[in-house]
Amino acid sequence: xxxxxxxxxxxxxxxxxxxxxxxxxxxxxxxxxxxxxxxxxxxxxxxxxxxxxxxxxxxxxxxxxxxxxxxxxxxxxxxxxxxxxxxxxxxxxxxxxxxxxxxxxxxxxxxxxxxx
Amino acid sequence: xxxxxxxxxxxxxxxxxxxxxxxxxxxxxxxxxxxxxxxxxxxxxxxxxxxxxxxxxxxxxxxxxxxxxxxxxxxxxxxxxxxxxxxxxxxxxxxxxxxxxxxxxxxxxxxxx
Numbered sequence: 001x002x003x004x005x006x007x008x009x010x011x012x013x014x015x016x017x018x019x020x021x022x023x024x025x026x027x028x029x030x031x032x033x034x035x036x037x038x039x040x041x042x043x044x045x046x047x048x049x050x051x052x053x054x055x056x057x058x059x060x061x062x063x064x065x066x067x068x069x070x071x072x073x074x075x076x077x078x079x080x081x082x083x084x085x086x087x088x089x090x091x092x093x094x095x096x097x098x099x100x101x102x103x104x105x106x107x108x109x110x111x112x113x114x115x116x
Numbered sequence: 117x118x119x120x121x122x123x124x125x126x127x128x129x130x131x132x133x134x135x136x137x138x139x140x141x142x143x144x145x146x147x148x149x150x151x152x153x154x155x156x157x158x159x160x161x162x163x164x165x166x167x168x169x170x171x172x173x174x175x176x177x178x179x180x181x182x183x184x185x186x187x188x189x190x191x192x193x194x195x196x197x198x199x200x201x202x203x204x205x206x207x208x209x210x211x212x213x214x215x216x217x218x219x220x221x222x223x224x225x226x227x228x229x
Contacts, residue, residue, distance in 0.1 A: 043223040108158035
């Protein structure tokens with residue numbers, strides 16, 4: 001069965017610092033999808049990125065970047081020059097490729113606090 | 117705009133009472149999910165439904181019940197059998213494909229008084 005581990009429960013940084021959130025996953029499938037979600041204090045989970053298992057190219061979107069490494073089963077998320085608005089809980093998730101099913105497994109989440 | 121609507125945003129319940137949390141989506145998604153989140157904790161799956169008139173238990177279904185009479189609606193009832201119902205409840209929906217992420221509602225915060 002698939003599993004997602006986010007070992008960092010809480011991280012605290014000062015504004016403008018770079019921070020990396022770790023995500024390690026387990027799956028027996030060769031085709032799967034990895035996701036990151038952001039949960040701000042308002043509570044709603046907001047989709048950030050999806051990556052499929054065949055695409056190991058790293059992705060950058062503004063101050064956000066994602067490093068996908070199949071060799072270590074990791075999908076880490078880096079925020080460059082962090083800002084107070086980045087304070088949130090971040091969830092990594094894994095979904096195996098299925099038709100007529102979508103069973104997404106979430107990590108426990110990492111609470112990021114960015115101090116001014 | 118399409119999305120998921122959860123109501124109410126805050127709910128207070130007396131001990132021994134049943135309460136129902138509403139979740140409505142207009143995204144035409146087949147699947148809907150209920151999660152519970154406790155302070156400082158991750159998401160735990162309560163129930164999910166992939167088709168109308170059918171639903172499955174998740175990891176922590178005891179003390180909860182659901183129905184799926186319409187594709188758009190998936191209400192969750194927190195019964196008096198749920199010993200510690202104070203938590204944040206999130207509803208989500210998706211199409212039935214693994215590459216499709218979940219869309220989440222804004223949540224309901226339930227407090228037992």
